[in-house]
Amino acid sequence: MAQKTLTFQNRTLTYAEWDAETGIPEGTLRGRIKMGWSVERTLTEKNSVGRRKKPVDTSLIGMKVGPNNLVVREKIESSDNYIVETADGNDSWIVPGYRLRNPDKLKNLEGPPIRARYYVTSPDNVEMGVTNLKTLCDKLKLDFNKMLKVADGLQANHQGWKCRKA
Structure with a gap:
């Protein structure tokens, strides 16, 4: 397939070469010629958004x-x-x-359950008050949704950790 060329100011170059020289993409050059633009206008008028x-x-x-x-x-x-x-x-x-x-890093962070206060009991039976359960779960590499189930009473514990709402 022969490459199409444009001649302007006694210079004949391919669309790709004009693209490199003018900064106007090949597709834009082809489209302008197809729409009936003059070669001079095609090569000199910059793209406007x-x-x-x-x-x-x-x-x-x-x-x-x-x-x-x-x-x-x-x-x-x-x-x-x-x-x-x-x-x-x-x-x-x-x-x-x-x-x-x-966004995949901290899913389910928004919403009232996270802002509630929880009491979390570690596997060593040490109880602590937690304002943001999601942060604690991230630090301890626990599943936040399972800890919410434990807090709601739907599950006994998660990896030995117990949780209840304040």
């Missing part, structure tokens, strides 16, 4: 928010939520109205 970007609210970027003094990293344009991360950058957290960078 017809969409207007919404202004990004940067008022919270860099501020500390939430219970763990998380720093707002950036705003997601597609929603009203924010990506937050801890100051050291190693962990992410959901704060009401905010969204995780890696």
Whole structure:
């Protein structure tokens, strides 16, 4: 298959070569020629995006928010939520109205059951009061949903750990 060429200012180049030189993609060049544009206009008119970007609210970027003094990293344009991360950058957290960078990392974090107070008993029979059961489960590598079942009385224990609502 012979490659199509365009001649402009006594130079004949292929679409790929014009793409490399002008920065206008090959498909755009082909489409413009197909629509009847002149070669000069095709190669000189830059791409224009017809969409207007919404202004990004940067008022919270860099501020500390939430219970763990998380720093707002950036705003997601597609929603009203924010990506937050801890100051050291190693962990992410959901704060009401905010969204995780890696949502699979902390599933089921939102909602009233997590904000409730629990009393957790370790396998050594040491009882402790916990405000956020999800955080404890993450630290101890326990299944959060199973611990909720234990707290609701649907299951006796989970890996020796017992839990009850305050």
